[in-house]
Amino acid sequence: MRIVAEHLFYTYNPKSPFETAALRDVSLTIEEGEFFGIIGHTGSGKSTFVQHLNGLIRLPSSLKRSRPNRKKDSSVKTVLKVGDFDLADKKTDFRALRKSVGMVFQYPEYQLFAETVREDVAFGLKNFSSEKLSEEQIDAAVRAAVEVVGLDYDEMKDKSPFELSGGQKRRVAIAGVIVTRPEVLVLDEPAAGLDPLGKQEIMQLLHKLHREWCRTVIIVSHDMDEISENCTRAAVFSEGTVRYVLPPRELFCHAQELTAMGLDVPLTAKLVSLLHERGIDIECDFTAADFCEKVLAYAAAHPKKERDEGGEA
Amino acid sequence: MKDVSFGQFYPVNSFVHRLDPRLKIVFLIAYIVAIFLATNFYELAACALVLLLIVFFARIPIGKVLRAVRGVTFLVLFTTALNLLFYKGDTVYWEWGIFCVSFEGIIFSVFLALRLVLLVVCSSMLTYTTTPVSLTDGVESLLTPLKWIRIPVHALALVMSIALRMIPVLMDETSRIKNAQMARGADFESGNIIKRVKATIPILVPLLLSALRRADELGDAMDARCYTGGDHRTKYKKLRFTWRDLVAFLLGAALIAGVVLMRIYLPASY
Numbered sequence A: 001m002r003i004v005a006e007h008l009f010y011t012y013n014p015k016s017p018f019e020t021a022a023l024r025d026v027s028l029t030i031e032e033g034e035f036f037g038i039i040g041h042t043g044s045g046k047s048t049f050v051q052h053l054n055g056l057i058r059l060p061s062s063l064k065r066s067r068p069n070r071k072k073d074s075s076v077k078t079v080l081k082v083g084d085f086d087l088a089d090k091k092t093d094f095r096a097l098r099k100s101v102g103m104v105f106q107y108p109e110y111q112l113f114a115e116t117v118r119e120d121v122a123f124g125l126k127n128f129s130s131e132k133l134s135e136e137q138i139d140a141a142v143r144a145a146v147e148v149v150g151l152d153y154d155e156m157k158d159k160s161p162f163e164l165s166g167g168q169k170r171r172v173a174i175a176g177v178i179v180t181r182p183e184v185l186v187l188d189e190p191a192a193g194l195d196p197l198g199k200q201e202i203m204q205l206l207h208k209l210h211r212e213w214c215r216t217v218i219i220v221s222h223d224m225d226e227i228s229e230n231c232t233r234a235a236v237f238s239e240g241t242v243r244y245v246l247p248p249r250e251l252f253c254h255a256q257e258l259t260a261m262g263l264d265v266p267l268t269a270k271l272v273s274l275l276h277e278r279g280i281d282i283e284c285d286f287t288a289a290d291f292c293e294k295v296l297a298y299a300a301a302h303p304k305k306e307r308d309e310g311g312e313a
Numbered sequence B: 001m002k003d004v005s006f007g008q009f010y011p012v013n014s015f016v017h018r019l020d021p022r023l024k025i026v027f028l029i030a031y032i033v034a035i036f037l038a039t040n041f042y043e044l045a046a047c048a049l050v051l052l053l054i055v056f057f058a059r060i061p062i063g064k065v066l067r068a069v070r071g072v073t074f075l076v077l078f079t080t081a082l083n084l085l086f087y088k089g090d091t092v093y094w095e096w097g098i099f100c101v102s103f104e105g106i107i108f109s110v111f112l113a114l115r116l117v118l119l120v121v122c123s124s125m126l127t128y129t130t131t132p133v134s135l136t137d138g139v140e141s142l143l144t145p146l147k148w149i150r151i152p153v154h155a156l157a158l159v160m161s162i163a164l165r166m167i168p169v170l171m172d173e174t175s176r177i178k179n180a181q182m183a184r185g186a187d188f189e190s191g192n193i194i195k196r197v198k199a200t201i202p203i204l205v206p207l208l209l210s211a212l213r214r215a216d217e218l219g220d221a222m223d224a225r226c227y228t229g230g231d232h233r234t235k236y237k238k239l240r241f242t243w244r245d246l247v248a249f250l251l252g253a254a255l256i257a258g259v260v261l262m263r264i265y266l267p268a269s270y
């Protein structure tokens, strides 16, 4: 499903001292099949944006009123479409939408509630199915979801979700979202609070899901390395607007602007610019593997400077 | 901080906001006493006027004040209806079994409703204009005499401030969990009452767990900072009486005196 957002505005607690303009004119198109990244400094509106995608935040009913300077941009029209769902239309079937857009919130393990893993994963499944599912159907679907996130179903199914480890809980929570086989999977900071190995495993899991389960995967992240290693394209949010939408390799050519927005650039981009200062120009797509290769190629071509890059790589 | 308006601090900088919390608490009590002492509409009107002035000086929007009242609409309507139907007056308009509507009954129930509304508005004015922290500081300071009879005032005040502090946090948490479950297709709005109560389980369980986790963490954090209780603790913000408090004190005293004088000199009537 293709996601098209044009001129989204959103303000929390309008007309009160707590008023916060979270989105100010966000326009963004995410194609079907992408592994899309959304990065931005804290408070830049990433979570607010992704919550629009499955209708948890509805577009304001009268679009004009929510706009600060309505005269100036009365010509712009807010559009938000997810596949065939038109979210600006109040008659849209939001249940069907939520079924096709799975949303994994930050720290999803804190939404587990059921007595057993099986019950918890089946929660969404039961909610979304129109007719009553048989136990076998539920079992099959839950088994598939639990196994695809890399857990052993027979061992897990009767355990309490609260006696699992943090990483396992997170996997169970993700299984609880993908069990309905959404076409789009949105994850808000999926790797937050995990150790490096855990992060890597979660990212591998997301790639697997992207290949086998969900056509489109959208992740929100602070971590530039995560974005550069994994995403096909990334959008940079800053103060409620989208600054860039580029593939990571092009994005990190704007290293200075990113730093000014309070974002870090990936280690590889830093190394490239450090090497550039020393007169070594390396062009790579900023993934660690490609960087290494290019450096080695460079080293082979310029044997004299071997010592320099040896240290850095 | 979504829709947490009832009884929450409203951050503007006003005369009332900057008053000493102890004074505000004492006034609230005095004001409540005045409302209950008032027996006719003159006195109640005087109280209402004072309250309006306070609202004005506190720069709280009227909508916000009404929001506080909306929370108790049901209670007000319920008591008004009861009084209306059961008050035994002389000028009876309508009677049916044990129910009767009389002129006096109408007057009395309107009077009570006004009293309740004033009560709610004045208490919410305290919480609108006073941060939880200074509120508890005020309470603690006012209750100091109880320390002499070995009541752990400081601990009580701390409990109160933590509870107040946690309301918005838990509200936030609730809306987050609710969103997460809605994303998994949970439906909190439809179905009969049993279904709806059942539908809250996916919210309540994680909420309870998170509250417990937070309590645990808070306890650890306090331990880590060597918190041992009230004795020998110094305060970052000391409560101090200023000219504002003096002005407010005089105004308030005048109000109370006014109500008492009205009791004495005005004929008791509606």
Ligand SMILES: Nc1ncnc2c1ncn2[C@@H]1O[C@H](COP(=O)(O)OP(=O)(O)OP(=O)(O)O)[C@@H](O)[C@H]1O
Pocket (backbone or CB within 6 Å): A012, A013, A020, A021, A022, A040, A041, A042, A043, A044, A045, A046, A047, A048, A049, B001, B002
């Ligand atoms: N429920 C809410 N009520 C009021 N304001 C909110 C709420 N949620 C977010 N905001 C505000 O909206 C702005 C954008 O928040 P959002 O959560 O979208 O940021 P974010 O980019 O996801 O940040 P983070 O990286 O910290 O998760 C922030 O200024 C935040 O304070």
Ligand SMILES: [Mg+2]
Pocket (backbone or CB within 6 Å): A046, A047, A048, A106, A188
């Ligand atoms: Mg966020």
